[in-house]
């Protein structure tokens with residue numbers, strides 16, 4: 001009685017176990033079915049006698065043969081019935097190795113790469129054949145697509161190579177990053193048309209260099225490139241500088257006509273750098289010139305005609321300035337014909353080391369050094385934010401080249417903000433808080449000057465009047481000693 005109970009309990013557990021395994025197998029089968037059915041490759045599975053067991057939907061589409069015509073039919077029959085050109089399985093059956101052939105399906109007229117792989121049983125005999133068919137039309141259209149992309153790539157590279165070749169000798173522009181190469185390709189195209197270009201980008205990104213590149217690659221390259229720094233030009237001198245003056249036009253003017261910058265740029269290129277710094281009054285005068293391509297010399301009556309190409313540059317947000325009524329909308333549209341956005345250095349990291357090496361070569365030659373950049377220095381350069389962009393990089397390399405003790409430049413020789421902030425490293429051990437703060441201030445003034453390239457810009461960035469910046473710098477320099485601000489603009 002007890003024994004019977006155990007047996008029935010055992011058999012119930014076995015039944016449960018079997019039921020679970022059947023469910024598992026069904027689940028596995030469902031997954032396998034879904035996998036085979038949804039494969040984009042056509043799949044055909046045959047048994048050891050090369051009789052088709054199953055195919056998927058992609059196989060039906062490729063061959064035009066329906067499932068019911070295939071399943072249970074030996075492959076050789078398909079060849080005999082002129083449905084397929086030859087059997088790959090038949091070859092595998094002989095060699096017992098995977099094999100690939102090009103097979104034609106006569107119903108659809110399509111061809112495919114058919115790869116047949118044998119699956120062996122535990123005795124080493126072939127149990128199944130699995131064939132994967134990849135549509136050759138699809139492969140060839142992918143190939144064509146790839147060729148097209150390669151072609152475009154080659155064309156792009158050729159274009160860039162020719163731009164670089166044209167740059168050779170005339171320009172020392174270093175460009176390696178894809179983002180900057182795109183800028184250069186655009187600039188090369190714009191150079192060929194005579195329209196006004198507006199160069200936009202942070203301070204020190206190379207707007208001046210790109211303006212010169214456009215001029216050198218334009219039909220005006222054998223005439224003058226005349227840069228005007230709009231930030232440096234005063235209201236009172238604007239007209240006489242740009243338009244020139246007649247003899248005796250004002251006290252101190254000589255007896256002869258003095259042509260202005262516009263006339264100097266005739267048939268050439270006028271580069272209006274920092275155009276966002278012009279006062280509204282000067283903007284109105286400039287707009288008049290751009291509209292009429294003519295002006296009247298100070299003290300004169302007759303309009304003078306000029307043929308100039310204008311390139312303007314700014315690091316200001318002119319659109320915002322227009323909204324704030326600080327920049328004339330009509331002038332903005334006249335300048336913004338061909339905008340070129342020059343990315344900041346931190347967004348074109350592939351340029352950093354080639355530029356650093358270029359500046360290093362320059363300073364090595366200038367000072368007769370043989371300096372090299374250590375890997376740690378390269379790492380520091382690559383990981384810095386470069387708010388002053390290429391100009392700041394150039395200044396940092398010059399500084400490092402000069403102050404390093406050995407020929408291998410280590411990060412310690414870079415300006416402290418590039419190598420990492422160590423602002424009071426040079427303070428004596430007994431220095432109090434005041435001295436530390438003053439030394440820190442001195443290093444910041446020095447660094448911002450190096451970063452922005454002029455006292456005016458550095459002072460503006462630090463929200464100080466330039467005179468305060470200069471006075472402070474001189475006082476601290478005399479107290480703690482470092483490079484002089486004398487002669488700096």
Ligand SMILES: Nc1ncnc2c1ncn2[C@@H]1O[C@H](COP(=O)(O)OP(=O)(O)OP(=O)(O)O)[C@@H](O)[C@H]1O
Nearest residue numbers: 172173174202203204205206207208209315390391
């Ligand atoms: N691609 C480059 N290759 C070599 N030198 C460069 C490159 N870009 C910039 N420079 C150098 O970096 C310095 C700053 O460049 P540039 O004066 O053209 O910048 P910018 O954008 O016009 O600056 P700003 O806004 O202050 O007028 C210059 O000494 C310039 O020669």
